Amino acid sequence: MMSTGEKTKPTQDSLKEYARGITGGLLFSFPLLYTMEVWWAGFIASPDSLLILMGVTFLLLLGYNRFAGLRPDSSWGEIMIDSVEEMGLGLVISFAVLLMLNRIHLGSMSVDEIVGKIVIEAMVVSIGVSIGTAQLGAEKEEEKKQQGDDMAKKNTKMSIVVLAMCGSIIIGSNVAPTEEVLLIAVEAQPLHIFIMSLVSILISIVVVFFSDFKGSYKKKPDSFIYQLTFDTCICYVVALGTSAFVLWFFDRFENMSFWVAFSQVIVLGVLSSLGASAGRFLIR
Numbered sequence: 509m510m511s512t513g514e515k516t517k518p519t520q521d522s523l524k525e526y527a528r529g530i531t532g533g534l535l536f537s538f539p540l541l542y543t544m545e546v547w548w549a550g551f552i553a554s555p556d557s558l559l560i561l562m563g564v565t566f567l568l569l570l571g572y573n574r575f576a577g578l579r580p581d582s583s584w585g586e587i588m589i590d591s592v593e594e595m596g597l598g599l600v601i602s603f604a605v606l607l608m609l610n611r612i613h614l615g616s617m618s619v620d621e622i623v624g625k626i627v628i629e630a631m632v633v634s635i636g637v638s639i640g641t642a643q644l645g646a647e648k649e650e651e652k653k654q655q656g657d658d659m660a661k662k663n664t665k666m667s668i669v670v671l672a673m674c675g676s677i678i679i680g681s682n683v684a685p686t687e688e689v690l691l692i693a694v695e696a697q698p699l700h701i702f703i704m705s706l707v708s709i710l711i712s713i714v715v716v717f718f719s720d721f722k723g724s725y726k727k728k729p730d731s732f733i734y735q736l737t738f739d740t741c742i743c744y745v746v747a748l749g750t751s752a753f754v755l756w757f758f759d760r761f762e763n764m765s766f767w768v769a770f771s772q773v774i775v776l777g778v779l780s781s782l783g784a785s786a787g788r789f790l791i792r
Contacts, residue, residue: 525641529594532640533601533633536678540632541605545685549758550625558627561757562595565631568677569594571670572638594641598634602626632681635674668739672746672784677754679783680747680776684754693771701774708774708781712743715785747780748773 540546569591573582603626606612612622683689696704716739751773755761761769 526597529597529637529641530601532638532643533598533636534605536636536639537602537629537633539682540685541602541609541629543682543685545687545758546628547611547625549685550628551621552759553624553628557757558624561631562627564753565634566591566595568635568670568674569638571666572635572674573642575664575667575670576642576674590641591638594637595630595634597637598630598632599626601633601637602629605629632678635678639674639678665742668742669746672743673750675783675786676747676750676780677783680751680780681754683779684751684760684776685758689755689772689775690760690768692775693768696771696775701771704774704778708747708778709740709744711778711781712740712747712785715782716740716743743784744777744781747777747784750784751776751780 570587573587573590573594574584603612606625606629607614612625614622713736717736755769755772755776760772764772
């Protein structure tokens, strides 16, 4: 895999990047690769849904490689090449793991079912590949200062949204296909849903402003109240939006009342808000 900003590189370095990408892909997606509900979703998913999922994932890869990749000054052409490679590697990893787990039967399964399973699994795998390639490598001393200088450039409104989306999808998608989300939502009373919302917001506030994560606020900014409100709202809105998208994709809203659908979004939002807040610092 050719890193952005470099035209050529030794084969050994390229192999190391592939190794990091594979590690990251498996690290963040193994729960999904072992989840029965995801296998079933691959069986029933329509071509339109798969295309939408691939499009959203590719946009997230572009955003992540732009704001949190190895070299923020890369051209969009280089970023696009990296994103295509990461999605391709995600497809290969998903196919290999599903084949190993005997979830794909080349002789007896239809092409639609095989493709559906691979594509659904590969989208989270490809995000993991991108994160692994950028974040799991050894940091050279001369690069540390440059990365520190780049951190301020990355802390823009758009980068916050993109990284929060990546973090929330990585965390939330591992739980969204399971029956437990629906079970909790159906049995929860309005008070439980309200408390879950408050906890989600509290998680974002604690992580961003009081946890001392790398990349988080080390001291209170001049406009603390504004920044607190803005950052918290961004994290929670992104968490709810990604939760709704993932639940919709896995048909969790079908034949459901508005209250049950809304409750599912809030239930999953507890995990997604953690990914949107903490995840965006861990994967940048």
